Amino acid sequence: MPHSDLGLLHELRALSILLEERNVTRAAGLFHLSQSSMSRTLQRLRALFGDELLVRSGGDYELTPRAREMQRELALLLPRLESLVAGRGFDPSTATGIVRVIGTDYTTSTLGPHLLPRLLLVAPELEVRIEPRDEDSYADLERGRADIALSVLRPATRLRWERLFTDDVVCVVDRDHPVRDRFSLADYVVARHVVVTLLHQEQPMIERWLQTLGHSRRAAVRVPHFSSAFDVLPGTALVATVPRRLAELRAATDPRTRLVEAPEGFDAFPYGMIWHARLESDPMHSWLRDTIRAAAKELTG
Numbered sequence: 001m002p003h004s005d006l007g008l009l010h011e012l013r014a015l016s017i018l019l020e021e022r023n024v025t026r027a028a029g030l031f032h033l034s035q036s037s038m039s040r041t042l043q044r045l046r047a048l049f050g051d052e053l054l055v056r057s058g059g060d061y062e063l064t065p066r067a068r069e070m071q072r073e074l075a076l077l078l079p080r081l082e083s084l085v086a087g088r089g090f091d092p093s094t095a096t097g098i099v100r101v102i103g104t105d106y107t108t109s110t111l112g113p114h115l116l117p118r119l120l121l122v123a124p125e126l127e128v129r130i131e132p133r134d135e136d137s138y139a140d141l142e143r144g145r146a147d148i149a150l151s152v153l154r155p156a157t158r159l160r161w162e163r164l165f166t167d168d169v170v171c172v173v174d175r176d177h178p179v180r181d182r183f184s185l186a187d188y189v190v191a192r193h194v195v196v197t198l199l200h201q202e203q204p205m206i207e208r209w210l211q212t213l214g215h216s217r218r219a220a221v222r223v224p225h226f227s228s229a230f231d232v233l234p235g236t237a238l239v240a241t242v243p244r245r246l247a248e249l250r251a252a253t254d255p256r257t258r259l260v261e262a263p264e265g266f267d268a269f270p271y272g273m274i275w276h277a278r279l280e281s282d283p284m285h286s287w288l289r290d291t292i293r294a295a296a297k298e299l300t301g
């Protein structure tokens with residue numbers, strides 16, 4: 001790496017410490033610089049990024065909004081840049097930093113018990129953040145703000161996608177709900193529903209399927225998580241439509257609800273992982289994908 005790039009990496013390390021300590025004197029001591037040298041470093045960083053970064057508040061400093069965003073980015077990027085400079089492969093046993101996974105509570109409930117113990121056992125110093133999916137999630141992958149997404153929604157953008165397993169949907173209702181074995185399409189359409197707002201205040205897969213048939217469903221309650229949908233159902237005539245793997249896990253521990261088959265025609269769906277092509281050969285990311293694959297294989301037996 002050119003000397004100028006090494007110098008920038010040195011400055012970014014200093015910035016990371018400054019943002020963490022919010023105190024020039026403490027940061028200088030940790031970085032083995034004099035206070036005046038660290039103050040000059042801060043001035044160079046302010047000029048480089050066109051932002052104050054740290055604003056004095058009493059004896060310490062407060063982070064600007066951009067500095068808070070940069071602190072999150074540096075936690076992810078610095079360990080990889082340092083490995084690249086050192087010419088090392090990825091060693092999960094000594095790896096530090098943050099792995100950002102975009103997912104839902106479906107991810108944590110179904111794949112999580114097979115994935116998280118593997119990650120934390122092999123890479124005990126990594127922090128794993130499972131962050132909710134939203135309209136910007138795939139843009140976050142493209143910009144390097146997230147490592148990988150786990151989702152039923154295959155991206156239209158030029159991102160890599162790989163199927164991990166398949167699932168289908170089932171309806172969950174109160175145990176005394178009058179529909180017994182399967183909803184007819186007519187009964188399903190006239191029922192009132194608990195909608196899990198995965199994207200744009202909807203469950204896109206369910207809404208799209210109904211739209212192809214010229215129907216829509218009536219929302220009574222909208223909740224942000226699948227787990228919340230289960231909690232709404234007892235004592236009501238509402239219907240929640242959720243992935244079967246999660247529904248079966250919940251039904252085994254919650255006698256207040258039961259499962260009813262969804263109307264005929266709901267197809268099984270692939271659940272996959274999504275990442276940016278630039279990470280295809282990244283040692284850390286290759287390890288992460290392999291670990292996710294192993295967890296999915298264990299889940300599906």
